[in-house]
Amino acid sequence: MSNFLINKYNVAGPRYTSxxxxxYWNQGTFSIEEYKETLKKSFSESNASEGISLYLHLxxxxxxxxxxxxxxxxxKRHDVESPYISAVLEEWDLYLELLKERPVIKEIHLGGGTPTFFSPENLTRLINGLFENADRAExxxxxxxGHPNNTRKDHLKALFELGFDRVSYGVQDYNPVVQQAIHRFQPFRNVKDATEQAREIGYTSVGHDIIxxxxxxxxxxxxxxxxKTKELMPDRIAFYSYAHVPWIKGNGQRGFKEEDLPTADVKREMYETGKRMLAEAGYVxxxxxxxxxxxxxxxxxxxDKKLHRNFMGYTASKTKVMIGLGVSAISDSWTGFAQNVKTLEEYYEILDKNEFPLYRGHxxxxxxxxxxxHILNLMCNLQTSWKDENxxxxxxxxxxxxxxxxxxxGLLTIEKDRLVINEKGRPxxxxxxxxxxxxxxxSKPETQLFSMTV
Incomplete structure (x- = not known):
């Protein structure tokens, strides 16, 4: 990839998980009642035929x-686990009451935070609580x-027995200098053990995240x-660019100086090198x-042209309805989005009033x-068409x-009624x-809200 193209197109831009x-969502005039109506409509249209997805933020x-x-x-206090799970199940009860019909759950993803911060017993209580008044899709x-440092064999066993067969481990980078800078210390041995244990138990897909x-x-x-990753051959690899947005995320991303970050040219070389090595190893x-x-x-x-993208990333299955449970979680009714409040204190306070803890949406x-x-087509299939009048x-x-x-x-091809992103245009x-x-x-935002595209 030429430096010319990198410099030309390296601008701040969204990652388009929505x-x-x-x-561009509205906090001030967002109507929770209107969102709930869109959710009820989509749920009634799709629950029986395709089920719903759940994202749980831990x-x-x-x-x-x-x-x-x-x-x-x-x-480091683990007495926070039980009250939080109780609150998430209380929130789920609000949705059950709203939707009336018994949900069919097709997809669950536990994100965080660190889901394996929670004990296997509490994770079991959480998942079983979801299914007290819901069914599992066929x-x-x-x-x-999973965090490789604290995902134990009993975590993997407990979740596997509950139906989980896919786990993604955050690797990031194995270099100790980089790990020191990002405050993420995990030796290769821990990743190896966590990967092999998952496979021994029966997990069919083990993923690694590399940044x-x-x-x-x-x-x-x-x-x-x-x-090192090739020694373990995870089934999936997320290989993505670090999104440096300390003006949004606060002090968490201020543990190093701007000049400590690689330049755009070096980042693109990292991407091209990694992409080539992964292709040589058999990854698509x-x-x-x-x-x-x-x-x-x-x-x-x-x-099968069934790849989908939502707030959980790329997924092999699509549902019209995705309900987010937990602090800051996002829900998607297909014709509306809604996000939960971002602080634990406010989340608990609103649930105590028996109200949905939503604060903004669209x-x-x-x-x-x-x-x-169109954007989903481009993100998932690298092409879109307007042949359909709709x-x-x-x-x-x-x-x-x-x-x-x-x-x-040379990044894309525009035809009479469709657009195709070429291999050169993938990045x-x-x-x-x-x-x-x-x-x-x-309406260009007045301040930079997004990470750089390269």
């Missing part, structure tokens, strides 16, 4: 990783994020990390930042729905004009989506 993106961590942009609460996928662009990181560090690039072996369900979803317009489908919109000619320069640079998929993002085009 459209419209979160900065926010506690024993130590702060300075690269992390997630909502978390740092504590085909389901339950997954969780490039971290402080003090070099191309050689990436090579070493991927060489999927969507943006994700790689999978051909035996993994994520690759099969690509082959109800999609007809235009939003069309643009969301996907045409008045500003489409303007969007295509904005993309002509990228076409001239710039976020830039292509930005051309379709009419809210971004009409």
């Amino acid at each position: 459209y419209p993106t979160v900065p 926010p506690f961590c024993e130590s702060l990783c300075t690269f992390c942009g997630c909502n978390k609460r740092i504590t 085909e389901f996928e339950f997954s969780f994020e 490039f662009g971290l402080p003090f990181q070099t191309v050689e560090h990436i090579k070493t990390t991927i060489e 690039e999927i969507g943006m930042d994700h790689f999978a072996l051909k035996s993994d369900s994520l690759y099969k979803a690509v082959e 109800i999609l317009t007809e235009e939003d729905e069309k643009l969301r489908r 996907l045409a919109f008045p500003e489409l000619p303007d969007v295509l004009i904005r993309l002509r320069e990228m076409e001239a640079d 710039f998929v976020r830039n292509v989506c930005m051309a379709f993002d009419l809210l971004l085009q009409r």
